[in-house]
Amino acid sequence: MLLSQLPEDILYHILSYLDYKSLGRLSQVCQSIYHFVNRDAVWRKIAKEFLNTGITLNGTDKYSHIPLKERVKIAQNWYDGVCRRAVPLKWKTKLLPWLQLDGNVLFLSQASDIGAYHLSQDSGRVQRKPFEIYSGHKGDVCHFALTDSHLISGGSDGKILVHSRKTDMLMELSGHNQEVNCLDSKDGLIISGSKDQTARIWTLTSTCPRDTITMYDRVWSVAISPTLSTFGTGTACCENFSPLRIWDVERSECVCSLGSQFRRGAGVLDMVFESPFQLLTCGYDTYIRLWDLRLSPRKCVMEWEEPHDSALYCIQTDGNHMIASGSSHYGVVRLWDKRQAECLQFFQLTSDSVSSPVYCLRFSSSHLYAALATTLHSLDFSKNPIYIR
Incomplete structure (x- = not known):
């Protein structure tokens, strides 16, 4: 009996013992084996690692439209650091830009505007000019969040603007009296944090905050839990309490403080919920x-130290093993394997003579985009995938 004539369940079991290199070689044996080996079911166990x-x-599968075999090819380049670098956008004035990525559209804040840029489907290249611009702030945009239907931005003018992504409708939320440093939004819920030492809870049905929480410190970061029942806040750590706290959304009460060893000034600049229970x-x-x-009590179970003793401005996670971080000096982006x-x-995006923090970074299955003070950088990991044919 030929290998291709075995029952499918037996063949799946046999292939489960092979690594990705062996599967790539096996797919070259014949056309029928090639089509079988290319199935997502064959690669799922490997892809998880x-x-x-x-x-x-x-x-869950975030990139279900891309065959798993292709994703494993590109993943090897992420692991080895094999990529092509580009600087698709530059501007003259130093800014504190922010990014969001939604499919084939990249959103980038520049001063008081947020531009929406098309990404080429085949190459991920950023188009030079935005196809849409969201404006309305009287000062610079400090932070913004995306939902399926809205773009919510916070600015140095203390305003929060809710832009509809489907119509020209614009709603202004007033409450903060200093710059809105951070915000997050999920399912009609908005959490904002400000230099005015407050965090505020909003809904899309009102222009006034539902609740205001006095923080007694500048708020640098916020994140809403996937369950929508809690949210986290990170402050500047200039007072005698933990800068990192979890709050109940309905009661607006502190659920817990995380960590007790933060030194004075060790503010929390970014946070991401990986799951309802992991932050x-x-x-x-x-x-x-x-x-x-x-x-x-809630506690830190793992930690990773930036080797050059630089502050970390931003992080992103793939929801599994990888973390990407942006440092405060020389535009350094690092990739971490949580294991x-x-x-x-690591990738140094600026020269030693021109230093800039990585203010924000976002990545897709094949590209990483990093926003610095005067440039947007792109790292393309889809080129020249190796080991698997």
Whole structure:
């Protein structure tokens, strides 16, 4: 009996013992084996172990439109740091830009405007001119968030603007009296944090805040839990309490404080919920920390230190093994494998004579985009995939 004549369940079982290189070689045996080996079911177990294949810890697939074999090819380039670099956009004035990525559209804030740029489907290249511009702030945009239907931005003018992505409708939320440093939005819920030392809870049905929480410190970062029942806040850590706290959305009460060893000034600059019970944070103390909110007391279960003792301005996660971080000096982007203590790869995007923080970064299955003070950088990991044919 030929290998291709075996029952499918037996063949799946046999192939489950092969690594990705062996599967790539096996697919070259004949046409029928090629088509069988290329099925997603063959690659799913392997894909779970690679970086940024879109398979998350809870089993969801973020890039289901891309065959898993192709994603494993590209994932090997992420792991090895094989990429092509480009600078698709430049501007003259130094800014604090922010990014969001939605499919084939990249949103970039520049001063008081937010531009929406098409990305080429085949290459991920950023188009030179935005196809749409969201404006309305009287000062610079500090932060913005995307939902399926809205773009919500916070500015140095203390205003929060809610732009409809489907119509020209614009709503202004007033409440903060200083710049809105951070905000997050999910399912009609908006959480904002400001230099005015307050965090505010909003809904899309009112222009006034539902609740105001006095923080007694500048708020640098916020994140809403996937369950929508809690949210996290990160402050400047200039007072005698933990800069990192979890709050109940309905009661507006503090559920817990995370960590007790933060030194004065070790503010939390960015945070991301990986799941309802796992929170990633970074900031001025040069550490990325993973917090488990199921434990009692809640505590940090893993941490990774920036090797050059630079503050970490931003982080992103693939929901599984990979973390990308942006540093405060020389435009350094680092890739981390959570199963390893040391940095996996790093990319210095500026020269030693021109230093800029990485203010924000976002990545897709094949590209990473990083916003610096005067440039947008692109790292393309889809080129020249190796080892698998």
